[in-house]
Amino acid sequence: MNGYALRDDQGRALNRLLNRIAGQMEAEALLISDIGGNILAQEIRKEDESIQTIAALAAGSFAATRELARMIGEPEFLSVFHRGREQSIFMQSLASQFLVVAIVQKTTAQGLVKLCLEKIAPELEVILTATAGQSLADIAADTKLELADDDDDLFDEPDPDAQE
Amino acid sequence: MSFVNLGKREINFKIVYYGPPLSGKTTNLEFLHSVMPDDVKGKMTMLSTQQDRTLYFDFLPLKSSAIKGFISRFQLYTVPGQPIYNQTRRIVLTGVDGLVFVADSQWGEMENNVASFENLQENLKTFKRSLDEIPHIIQFNKRDIPGVAPVEYMDFVLNQRAVKALSFETVAREGTGVYESLNMICKMVMSQFIKDHKMATERPAANPPPAKETPS
Numbered sequence: 001m002n003g004y005a006l007r008d009d010q011g012r013a014l015n016r017l018l019n020r021i022a023g024q025m026e027a028e029a030l031l032i033s034d035i036g037g038n039i040l041a042q043e044i045r046k047e048d049e050s051i052q053t054i055a056a057l058a059a060g061s062f063a064a065t066r067e068l069a070r071m072i073g074e075p076e077f078l079s080v081f082h083r084g085r086e087q088s089i090f091m092q093s094l095a096s097q098f099l100v101v102a103i104v105q106k107t108t109a110q111g112l113v114k115l116c117l118e119k120i121a122p123e124l125e126v127i128l129t130a131t132a133g134q135s136l137a138d139i140a141a142d143t144k145l146e147l148a149d150d151d152d153d154l155f156d157e158p159d160p161d162a163q164e
Numbered sequence: 165m166s167f168v169n170l171g172k173r174e175i176n177f178k179i180v181y182y183g184p185p186l187s188g189k190t191t192n193l194e195f196l197h198s199v200m201p202d203d204v205k206g207k208m209t210m211l212s213t214q215q216d217r218t219l220y221f222d223f224l225p226l227k228s229s230a231i232k233g234f235i236s237r238f239q240l241y242t243v244p245g246q247p248i249y250n251q252t253r254r255i256v257l258t259g260v261d262g263l264v265f266v267a268d269s270q271w272g273e274m275e276n277n278v279a280s281f282e283n284l285q286e287n288l289k290t291f292k293r294s295l296d297e298i299p300h301i302i303q304f305n306k307r308d309i310p311g312v313a314p315v316e317y318m319d320f321v322l323n324q325r326a327v328k329a330l331s332f333e334t335v336a337r338e339g340t341g342v343y344e345s346l347n348m349i350c351k352m353v354m355s356q357f358i359k360d361h362k363m364a365t366e367r368p369a370a371n372p373p374p375a376k377e378t379p380s
Binding site for chain 1: 165168169170171172176178199200201204206209211226228229231232234236239241251255261339346347351354357358361362364365
């Protein structure tokens with residue numbers, strides 16, 4: 001199994017759907033990730049390098065709640081809400097393998113977030129289900145992959161004197 | 165499990181540092197984070213207890229242009245080594261593309277090394293996966309401590325599978341061998357990915373997927 005791959009048009013379609021509801025729920029950030037924390041699409045107000053970390057932590061957090069769910073006889077929790085003083089995070093499972101993560105202000109009601117996601121969930125699930133079953137070879141068989149330079153190290157060890 | 169975003173020309177890989185408690189998994193990531201240039205590394209996150217023991221995982225994202233025409237993103241994770249956190253280790257192992265087993269070279273830790281290595285293989289089985297199909301290397305860490313077990317002995321104890329894993333002598337707190345092992349596991353993961361892609365493209369598709377575009 002060589003992982004899975006997202007086509008350009010699928011990525012754009014996911015972004016369009018997120019864009020449709022991000023304004024309605026006044027989301028600070030809205031993203032779709034897989035359960036490993038890889039981001040497939042995102043709609044964020046301000047570019048922030050920590051979005052990747054947020055996705056990884058959200059995936060880990062959701063996985064932990066899935067184990068909690070199993071311990072009480074539920075296959076999984078469909079959604080999880082972390083309520084903060086100023087901002088909150090809402091996570092919803094999609095097509096078993098994916099998550100929608102929404103970061104919203106305290107002024108946005110949890111019900112509104114759910115309602116907005118319900119609107120686009122069927123379309124998201126169609127795209128995500130198709131994505132989960134496709135490899136790079138399926139969508140771009142003519143792509144030739146090769147290492148930039150087989151002899152070079154990927155990451156160069158810095159001068160020890162430059163170490164913090 | 166690798167993920168390719170074709171529109172953004174990005175490939176994501178997940179690498180997990182596994183091993184017994186206090187063997188130096190977090191120290192590996194801390195060293196890398198302290199010396200990597202800013203344009204290569206992302207934010208490092210550590211989910212630790214008050215005693216600085218890993219509670220859930222540590223996370224460090226790195227990026228490289230090692231595959232022509234793509235950005236390769238490597239997400240480095242550690243697992244908590246303590247036996248009680250096995251469920252957490254399983255969660256972190258989900259979709260792993262490459263493994264670095266960090267063994268503690270001290271004689272007194274051999275039993276823990278073996279138990280952790282067996283635990284790794286058991287946990288992979290729960291995903292119907294095996295070390296045979298996952299690129300992996302072994303670090304013999306803490307080589308600076310006087311009187312540690314000889315490398316040959318550690319190799320005998322931990323590296324007895326049909327295909328032997330590449331092993332590295334490391335001192336993670338000083339960074340010795342840390343870069344070498346990172347570069348090796350990343351290259352192994354990418355080579356496996358390229359090989360799998362090549363095999364898949366050369367094999368005639370039994371049921372080619374529909375090529376239709378997603379409607380706007």
